[in-house]
Amino acid sequence: MSQPWWRTSVVYQVYPRSFADSNGDGYGDLPGLIDRLDYIQALGADVVWVSPFYPSPQADNGYDISDYQGVDPLFGTIADVDRLIAQLHARGMKLVIDIVVNHTSDEHPWFLEARNSRESPRREWYWWRPPREGMAIGAPGAEPTTWQAFFSGSTWEPDLATGEYYLHLFDRKQPDLNWENPDVRAAVAEMLRWWLDRGVDGFRFDVINLVSKQFNADGTGWFFNGPRIHEFVAEMHENAWGGKQLITVGECPGATVDDAVRFTDPARGEFDMVFQFEHMGVDHGMGGRYDIRPVDWARLKSIMARWQDGLADVGWNSLYWCNHDQPRPVSRYGAGDTAYRAASAKALATVLHLHRGTPYVYQGEELGMVNYPFTSLEQLDDVESRNWSAEALGKGMDPAAVLAAVNVQSRDHARTPMQWDSSEHAGFTTGTPWLPVNPAYREINAAAQVGDPESVFAHYQRLIALRRELPVVVDGRFELLLADHPSVYAFTRVWEGDALLVVANLSGEGVEVGLPDGWDGAEVVIASGDPAASGMTPAHLGVLGPWQAWVRRRQLG
Numbered sequence: 001m002s003q004p005w006w007r008t009s010v011v012y013q014v015y016p017r018s019f020a021d022s023n024g025d026g027y028g029d030l031p032g033l034i035d036r037l038d039y040i041q042a043l044g045a046d047v048v049w050v051s052p053f054y055p056s057p058q059a060d061n062g063y064d065i066s067d068y069q070g071v072d073p074l075f076g077t078i079a080d081v082d083r084l085i086a087q088l089h090a091r092g093m094k095l096v097i098d099i100v101v102n103h104t105s106d107e108h109p110w111f112l113e114a115r116n117s118r119e120s121p122r123r124e125w126y127w128w129r130p131p132r133e134g135m136a137i138g139a140p141g142a143e144p145t146t147w148q149a150f151f152s153g154s155t156w157e158p159d160l161a162t163g164e165y166y167l168h169l170f171d172r173k174q175p176d177l178n179w180e181n182p183d184v185r186a187a188v189a190e191m192l193r194w195w196l197d198r199g200v201d202g203f204r205f206d207v208i209n210l211v212s213k214q215f216n217a218d219g220t221g222w223f224f225n226g227p228r229i230h231e232f233v234a235e236m237h238e239n240a241w242g243g244k245q246l247i248t249v250g251e252c253p254g255a256t257v258d259d260a261v262r263f264t265d266p267a268r269g270e271f272d273m274v275f276q277f278e279h280m281g282v283d284h285g286m287g288g289r290y291d292i293r294p295v296d297w298a299r300l301k302s303i304m305a306r307w308q309d310g311l312a313d314v315g316w317n318s319l320y321w322c323n324h325d326q327p328r329p330v331s332r333y334g335a336g337d338t339a340y341r342a343a344s345a346k347a348l349a350t351v352l353h354l355h356r357g358t359p360y361v362y363q364g365e366e367l368g369m370v371n372y373p374f375t376s377l378e379q380l381d382d383v384e385s386r387n388w389s390a391e392a393l394g395k396g397m398d399p400a401a402v403l404a405a406v407n408v409q410s411r412d413h414a415r416t417p418m419q420w421d422s423s424e425h426a427g428f429t430t431g432t433p434w435l436p437v438n439p440a441y442r443e444i445n446a447a448a449q450v451g452d453p454e455s456v457f458a459h460y461q462r463l464i465a466l467r468r469e470l471p472v473v474v475d476g477r478f479e480l481l482l483a484d485h486p487s488v489y490a491f492t493r494v495w496e497g498d499a500l501l502v503v504a505n506l507s508g509e510g511v512e513v514g515l516p517d518g519w520d521g522a523e524v525v526i527a528s529g530d531p532a533a534s535g536m537t538p539a540h541l542g543v544l545g546p547w548q549a550w551v552r553r554r555q556l557g
């Protein structure tokens with residue numbers, strides 16, 4: 001049986017409003033992206049996933065959609081999408097679009113009709129509930145459940161005109177669609193078929209494992225991986241792309257390995273892979289992403305290894321350190337503020353790309369872009385950071401602590417403009433950028449790195465090329481070594497007698513570790529960092545300089 005094409009793919013994610021601005025309005029757009037396809041192709045990625053570009057009030061930068069079958073004028077026109085598809089296909093590349101169907105915008109015509117009256121034929125396309133028995137709508141505690149929204153506050157917004165609450169797991173401008181209603185599911189499938197007819201090659205499904213909800217009479221309930229989730233996804237697959245070989249990835253917060261096996265078992269006809277979040281939580285305390293803890297590498301490695309093992313025989317992994325919702329990995333896990341920034345970017349990339357699964361590169365990651373040094377909460381744009389900050393200040397949290405937290409975790413770090421060159425606004429726009437450019441752009445930019453064999457960009461190119469060259473990178477069985485080591489990430493991959501040993505020191509201190517025999521003298525296929533920088537004599541395999549990483553290859557006897 002032929003293997004699906006995406007097993008050897010590397011996906012490059014574009015957040016269009018921050019990628020490249022072609023018309024000087026300060027917002028990136030689709031023509032800007034089209035102008036930069038050579039860059040993505042030069043990196044070696046063969047799939048481009050574009051975050052939402054549809055008409056939207058932009059309450060959540062396009063993840064609040066008011067028309068699923070159009071393009072927001074901010075980003076261009078439908079003709080630009082057609083051109084993007086044609087230009088990608090001409091290069092042998094593919095397009096993945098972002099599908100946000102857990103919720104719509106509250107300005108989507110479906111919702112406008114639904115909120116019109118309780119009798120509206122669209123009413124049951126969304127979730128409406130009366131206030132708690134004996135309580136007035138809007139009174140404190142009258143919400144139908146105690147659920148807290150991902151973007152702070154209750155998940156229930158009172159609609160005074162009709163006397164009921166509607167559900168929004170995210171912002172109040174993002175009402176949740178009611179997937180129990182077969183008309184909703186049919187409309188989603190029809191919309192997906194429309195995009196396939198236009199030529200898109202795959203879909204990334206936003207928070208898709210939240211679409212099946214369970215409400216109990218006592219106000220409790222559940223919305224992660226609800227009772228009908230697999231039925232809904234399988235039905236959507238069948239009705240929208242059954243029989244076609246696409247690339248589909250479901251964003252699944254809270255999914256376990258077992259959930260992922262079910263979602264990605266090809267025999268079940270659901271998704272090709274999911275985005276899991278377990279490893280994103282390693283620096284979060286009980287209070288969530290702004291309750292910041294140091295990164296625990298032993299824990300992170302054990303999570304990654306468990307996913308590798310769990311999906312070794314059935315299903316497939318997606319691999320990512322970051323996206324438009326996460327801070328920059330060199331600042332979060334690496335050495336963003338030190339002389340080892342580039343070395344740490346390379347070490348992090350090396351370990352990630354050598355796992356089994358499909359790697360995702362988020363714009364600017366391949367340059368080692370860093371977090372933005374916010375000095376005031378006023379500078380924040382992101383609805384999640386703003387809502388959380390307001391809530392934290394309201395609860396009496398020290399403003400300096402609030403700022404410190406967003407300086408580590410805000411989603412805006414990922415959203416500052418792409419750094420193309422050292423000219424004004426980093427070559428992103430000729431106008432005023434919608435979010436300020438990171439002041440590090442003079443040093444960290446694409447123009448300075450493309451063509452430089454020592455650059456982070458060149459390191460990503462090598463890793464991507466290696467995946468294309470060696471089947472062991474794609475298929476090799478994964479085995480974690482030194483599981484408890486606090487900073488060394490080491491593992492082997494083995495495929496039909498071909499073996500790789502991957503070792504990275506994820507710290508700024510030199511270390512010495514014991515590695516398995518037989519690798520001395522093995523071919524070095526990728527290397528970064530300076531072994532001598534530790535001040536230790538690199539006498540044997542296990543001596544690693546700060547942020548040093550390498551991959552060795554040999555044939556097993």
Ligand code: NOJ
Nearest residue numbers: 060063100170206207325
């Ligand atoms: C996940 C998306 O990645 C994020 O950007 C968005 O805010 C939420 N889903 C809601 O759509």
